[in-house]
Amino acid sequence: MSARAALTVLGIDPGTASTGYGVVSSRGSELTALCGGVIRTPAREPLERRLGAILDEVDALLDEHAPDAVAVEEIFFGRNVRTAFAVGQARGVVLGAAGRRGIACFAYTPQAVKLSVCGAGGADKQQVQRMVGVLLGLEGPPEPDHAADALAVAICHASQIDGRALGTAPEGVRAAAQNPNV
């Protein structure tokens, strides 16, 4: 364990129905998953209740983990205006909650996330999921998808901060695997 300060990153994969989240702590090349999961909101609830529930849960995560940064994946909507608007609403809640605490937010393209986690911008979903599990020393690929995606973007941000690609850092993987917090 180095004397270097740990960096805690909250990764978020925003969506009204399912918002994935994952908190990753990095210290040098050591990576640790502090938590991960999905905020699900029922479709029968009014939209404002669903966004309110996301706001509550994100606030709770920010309270509990006091992350140094929030990382979100940049999504490409093509021409789908409805989807862009819907995802925008969920993302706005997340950014607003972080921003009013003065926590900086960062966005990464899917390619940047894949490159950081797998060492290849064209990696497929299963490869990303598997590498997230390996990098964080988990027993298997994290489930469900949205949690894995959130952990992946958190790893990506931690690697940007370190200025290197974590996908090529096996010593970090081993160190994280031994961490009791995983």
Place this chain on the structure above:
Amino acid sequence: MSARAALTVLGIDPGTASTGYGVVSSRGSELTALCGGVIRTPAREPLERRLGAILDEVDALLDEHAPDAVAVEEIFFGRNVRTAFAVGQARGVVLGAAGRRGIACFAYTPQAVKLSVCGAGGADKQQVQRMVGVLLGLEGPPEPDHAADALAVAICHASQIDGRALGTAPEGVRAAAQNPNV
């Protein structure tokens, strides 16, 4: 003044740079503007700080006025995915803040707002602004645009709740004009 309970509506015209707001109280056909203005966020600030500032201000409005409902205008983006995403983020913050307090939110098309305020779905921006001023007994049309739009959608919701078009209720206009809160 009737014994009928007052209904308080927070109208919002969401946007990252400028979010218009207006609080309207209605009691039967009496309409009163409790406040109106614009939350402006500087473009030089990071997006999350801007959305955080909107969240703070909306929370303060909800605290101060404890509205029964929040009304927002439904916007049509055509094919503009970027704008839809940006407005979605600001609207998400507003809906999330209201939703977690259990305050119901309502959306109205621009046509519904114009019909309610002016009695004609095809009314132009100046007509809407002028009628908002008249209906609320203000000395002139409210400024700036975004505040007027927010007051207009709040009036629209109050009229929906009353089940009638306020644009054709001159007695309501007079009553509101005498209200010292305006």
